[in-house]
Amino acid sequence: QVQLVQSGAEVKKPGASVKVSCKASGYTFTNYYMHWVRQAPGQGLEWMGIINPSGSSTSYAQKFQGRVTMTRDTFTSTVYMEMSSLRSEDTAVYYCARDRSSTSILDYWGQGTLVTVSS
């Protein structure tokens, strides 16, 4: 069965960087794009960007361009989301989500990773 397992919670200081992982299993990793979505406490869902695990091409929401980098490791079927220059407003749960057939229909989601930015 399809599973997306994310890395554990992180606490970072303002200005630091964080790298969240999402390990996929139960399907052919390179056949499905992966998205990242975040959710600040008590707030709605915010789309961050997408990575093609096959060719490693990426697209980011304008808000995150220059501060977010998405990468993948095909040997371990893992995608990564790294965010730099963290600020308190980046405190959120970060989700990876699989894209069905490159349609942006997000059919499987990771369990979420809480990133807390605090001095």
Place this chain on the structure above:
Amino acid sequence: DIQMTQSPSSLSASVGDRVTITCQASQDISNYLNWYQQKPGKAPKLLIYDASNLETGVPSRFSGSGSGTDFTFAISSLQPEDIATYYCQQYDNLLSGGFGPGTKVDIK
């Protein structure tokens, strides 16, 4: 940018009631719209894709309709396990955002 609005932002209904949520796009997005359910502390779950297609395994009391700029999500008979926040998501142009602000559904 494509802006998504949802109404109402929250609602309270009785078990067995029909519940409807609307989602409006600021420009024509054809049928490129999905609906997700999110329960507290959990990841979102896909319910409806391409505006009106029920995801496999999702109860038939959930439905979606619409195209262009106006979309509707419905629960035909509200159940206690349906307590959640529901989000629409456009994918005509994801780079301009994607998700609506959400509608919180509660039991009266």
